[in-house]
Amino acid sequence: MSDEPTSDTPTDDAPAPAQDPWKGFRGVQAGTLVLEAIVVGLALPVVAQLGDGLTSVQGWVVGGIAVAHVVCSGLLRFAWSTWVILALQAALLAFVVTLPWVAVIGVLFLAVWLWLLWLRRDVARRMAQGRLPGQHPTNPAS
Template sequence: MSTPDQPAPEPGGFKPPAKDPWKSFRGVCSGMLILEAIVVLLAIPAVAKLGDGISGGAVAYILVLAGLMILGCGVQGRSWAIGFDLALQVAMIAGWLVHPVVGALGLLFAAVWVYMLYLRRDIQERIEQGLLPGQRD
C-alpha cells in the first residue's frame, strides 16, 4: 500500500525510481549532439584544405546538418527524439557524397550512438528489475 508521499509500486513489484533516470540520459544525448555539431562545423576548414576543396553546396549541407543537431538538443524529451538522432546519423553517413571526411565522421558518431542505444536499453532493464539506487529500500 502506498501513501501520498510515497509512490505505489509498479506492476513488476518495484517502486519507480525516486529521481528520473531518463533526465540524465536526455542530457547525455543533448551533449552528444552539441559535440557532434561542433566537430562537424570544425570539419569545414579541414575539408576545404583537402584535395580540391569544398563546394558551396557541401558547406550548406554541413551547416544545415549542424543546425539540425543543435535544434535536436531541444527535443530530447519527445518520444521521437531517438529516431531523430539516428536519422541525423544517417544524414551524416550520407554526407560521404559531399566529402568522404563527413561520411567518416558520420561512421564514428554512429558507433557512439549505437553505444548510447545500448546504455538506453540497460537503463530500461535496470528500471524493470528494480536495480536503480532510487528503487531500493
C-alpha cells in the first residue's frame, strides 16, 4: 500500500478533490528525477577527466546511478520508490571521498527531495482537512 492517501481513501469528512493531487505530484517527482539524471550524466565527463576514467568502477557507478534515476521515474506509483530515491541520494553522497564534486550534486538534490517530501506531507494534511482548491465547490456567482 502507498503511504500517500489516494482519492479513493476517505479521510475525515473532507470531500474528495475533483482531480487527484498525487498524480500531479508524481509528475513533479518524475521531472525532478529526470533532471537529476541529466545532471548526474553531465558529471560523467568530470569523472573521465578528474576521476579514474569512465571505464573504471567510478564511471560505471555514476552512469548506473544516472540510469537508475530514469528507471525510478517510472516507478513512482509504488510506496517504496521514496526509499529508492533516498538510497540514490545516499549513493551520490558516498562519493564524498573519491569524487567530491559528485557528492555536491547529491547534497543539492537531497535538499530538493527533502523539500518535496515536506510538500507531500503538507498536501496530505491539507487534503485531510479539506483545504485543497479542488475540494471546494465552484461558486458560479463569483
